[in-house]
Amino acid sequence: MVQFLSLAVLAGLSAVNAIPTIETKGSKFFTSNGDQFYIKGIAYQLVPDDPLIDASQCGLDASLMKTIGTNSIRVYHVDPSKDHTKCMSAFADAGIYVWLDLDTFDTQVEQNTPRWASDQRDAFAAVMDAFHKYDNLAGFFIGNEAITTANGSVTAPYIKAAARDMKTYRTSKGYRNIPIGYSAADIASLRPMLQNYLACGTNVSEHIDFFSLNAYSWCGASSYQQSGYNMLEQNSESLHIPIFMSETGCNTARPRDFKDQEALFGQMSDVWSGSIIYEWIEEQNSYGLISYGPHVDPASPSAPPDGFPRSGTPIPIKPDFPNLSAVWATLNPTGVKAADYTPTNGPVVCPDYTSGVWEVNPTSPLPTLGQKHDFSAQPTSVSPSPTGSDSGGAPSGSGSGSGTGEATPTKSPGAAADGLSRELKGMGVAFAGAMAFFAWL
Numbered sequence: 001m002v003q004f005l006s007l008a009v010l011a012g013l014s015a016v017n018a019i020p021t022i023e024t025k026g027s028k029f030f031t032s033n034g035d036q037f038y039i040k041g042i043a044y045q046l047v048p049d050d051p052l053i054d055a056s057q058c059g060l061d062a063s064l065m066k067t068i069g070t071n072s073i074r075v076y077h078v079d080p081s082k083d084h085t086k087c088m089s090a091f092a093d094a095g096i097y098v099w100l101d102l103d104t105f106d107t108q109v110e111q112n113t114p115r116w117a118s119d120q121r122d123a124f125a126a127v128m129d130a131f132h133k134y135d136n137l138a139g140f141f142i143g144n145e146a147i148t149t150a151n152g153s154v155t156a157p158y159i160k161a162a163a164r165d166m167k168t169y170r171t172s173k174g175y176r177n178i179p180i181g182y183s184a185a186d187i188a189s190l191r192p193m194l195q196n197y198l199a200c201g202t203n204v205s206e207h208i209d210f211f212s213l214n215a216y217s218w219c220g221a222s223s224y225q226q227s228g229y230n231m232l233e234q235n236s237e238s239l240h241i242p243i244f245m246s247e248t249g250c251n252t253a254r255p256r257d258f259k260d261q262e263a264l265f266g267q268m269s270d271v272w273s274g275s276i277i278y279e280w281i282e283e284q285n286s287y288g289l290i291s292y293g294p295h296v297d298p299a300s301p302s303a304p305p306d307g308f309p310r311s312g313t314p315i316p317i318k319p320d321f322p323n324l325s326a327v328w329a330t331l332n333p334t335g336v337k338a339a340d341y342t343p344t345n346g347p348v349v350c351p352d353y354t355s356g357v358w359e360v361n362p363t364s365p366l367p368t369l370g371q372k373h374d375f376s377a378q379p380t381s382v383s384p385s386p387t388g389s390d391s392g393g394a395p396s397g398s399g400s401g402s403g404t405g406e407a408t409p410t411k412s413p414g415a416a417a418d419g420l421s422r423e424l425k426g427m428g429v430a431f432a433g434a435m436a437f438f439a440w441l
C-alpha cells in the first residue's frame with residue numbers, strides 16, 4: 001500500500017511537471033517528444049529588472065495567454081539571485097516556454113565599445129545557472145540589437161565569442177543543450193551578413209544555435225512582398241540553424257491585425273519557426289496586448305513612474321488582443337517529426353570583408369576572453385574578394401523599396417543603447433522608465 005501510494009504520488013508529480021524540453025535539429029526546433037516546435041510568443045517584461053518573481057502575477061498572465069494559444073514568452077532581464085520557481089511553474093503549467101536574454105543592462109556587448117570579458121561572462125553564467133533547470137526554459141539570447149550600423153559590424157565577433165564561451169560553459173556544467181542564439185535589429189544594410197556570420201563555420205562550438213530578428217516591416221495592409229518578408233525568407237533558406245522573429249507587431253497602422261503571422265506560419269513555415277509579438281503590457285509605446293487598468297497620473301500617490309499599472313488582472317486591449325487570438329487560431333502548422341527530418345543545409349559561408357559594409361575578416365579567429373576592439377587599428381590580413389562581393393556579401397533588400405530598411409522602433413528595456421534616431425527616441429523613454437523603476441521598486 002505504501003509502495004502503491006508513493007508510486008502514485010511520484011506519477012502525479014511527474015505529470016504536473018512534464019513539459020518536454022526544446023532542442024534544435026538542423027534548421028528547426030523540436031520538443032523532446034519529437035514534434036516540431038513553432039513559437040507563438042509574447043514579449044513579457046512588466047517591470048524592468050525581473051518579471052518572473054511574482055507568482056500570482058505570472059499565474060494570472062499565463063492563464064490569459066493560454067486562452068489564445070501562446071506557447072512562449074520572451075523576457076529581457078531577470079535577477080538571477082531571486083527565486084523563479086513559482087513563475088516558471090505557472091508558465092509551464094500553461095504550456096508556455098521562456099526565451100530569456102542572458103545579458104543585463106550593464107553587461108551587454110555593445111557596438112560603441114565592443115568587448116567580451118569575464119565580468120560579462122560571469123553575469124551571463126549566473127542567469128544560465130539560475131534558469132537551466134527549468135524544463136520550459138526554451139532558449140537563451142546572447143544579445144539583443146547590439147549591432148545597428150555598418151561600422152558596428154566589428155562587434156559581431158564579440159557576440160560570437162560570447163556565444164562560444166556560454167556554449168562551452170553550458171557543456172562544462174553538464175546542462176542540457178539549451179539553444180543559445182542572438183536577437184538582431186532588422187537593419188537592411190547588415191542583411192544577411194550578420195545572420196550568416198554568426199551562423200557560419202563548421203565548428204558547432206563556435207556558432208550560435210539559432211538566429212532571430214526583431215522586424216517591424218509588416219504594417220497594416222501590407223503583403224509578403226511589400227513588407228520584404230519575401231527577402232527575409234530568401235535570405236534564410238540556406239541557414240542550417242533555426243530562425244524566427246524575436247519581436248514583431250508593427251503598430252503604425254491601426255487596428256493591428258497581425259496578418260504577418262499568416263506568412264510566418266504559412267509560406268515561411270518551411271524555414272521560419274514562428275514569432276514573438278511585441279508586447280504583453282501596454283505602456284508609453286502603445287504596443288500592449290493587455291493593460292492592468294487605466295493609465296494614471298504619474299504624480300499621484302503610489303503611481304508607477306510612467307503611470308501604467310504593472311500588476312493585477314490583465315485586461316485584453318481591443319481589438320489587438322482578439323485580433324491576435326483570431327489569427328493564431330487559424331495557424332497551426334505541424335511541420336515534420338524529428339525522426340522524419342534529415343537536415344540538408346550545410347553551414348553557410350562566412351561573408352567577405354567589404355569596407356563600409358561588413359567590416360569583419362571571415363578568417364580571423366574569434367576574440368579571446370578579455371579582448372576589446374581597437375577602433376584605431378587597421379583591419380589586419382583582409383582579403384577582399386576579387387569579384388567584389390559574393391552571394392553572401394550584397395546587402396540584399398536595401399534600396400529595394402521594400403520598407404525593410406526600417407530599424408526596430410525600439411522600446412524594450414533590452415534594446416541597444418544607441419542606433420538610429422527612432423531607436424534613440426524609444427530608448428530614451430524605456431531607459432528613463434527603467435531608471436525610475438529601480439528607484440520605485
Ligand SMILES: *[C@@H]1O[C@H](CO)[C@@H](O)[C@H](O)[C@H]1NC(C)=O
Nearest residue numbers: 111112148149150151152375
Ligand atoms: C559609425 O558610424 C556612425 C554612422 O553610421 C557614426 O556616427 C559613428 O561615429 C561611427 N563610429 C565609428 C567608431 O567610426
Ligand SMILES: *[C@@H]1O[C@H](CO)[C@@H](O)[C@H](O)[C@H]1NC(C)=O
Nearest residue numbers: 164165168203204205206366
Ligand atoms: C571548436 O571550437 C572550440 C571552441 O573554440 C575549440 O575548443 C575546438 O578546438 C574547436 N574544434 C576544432 C576541431 O577546431
Ligand SMILES: CC(=O)N[C@H]1CO[C@H](CO)[C@@H](O)[C@@H]1O
Nearest residue numbers: 255256257319322323326327
Ligand atoms: C483579423 C481580424 O480579426 N481583424 C479584425 C481586427 O479588428 C478590427 C476592428 O475590430 C476588425 O475590423 C478586423 O476584422
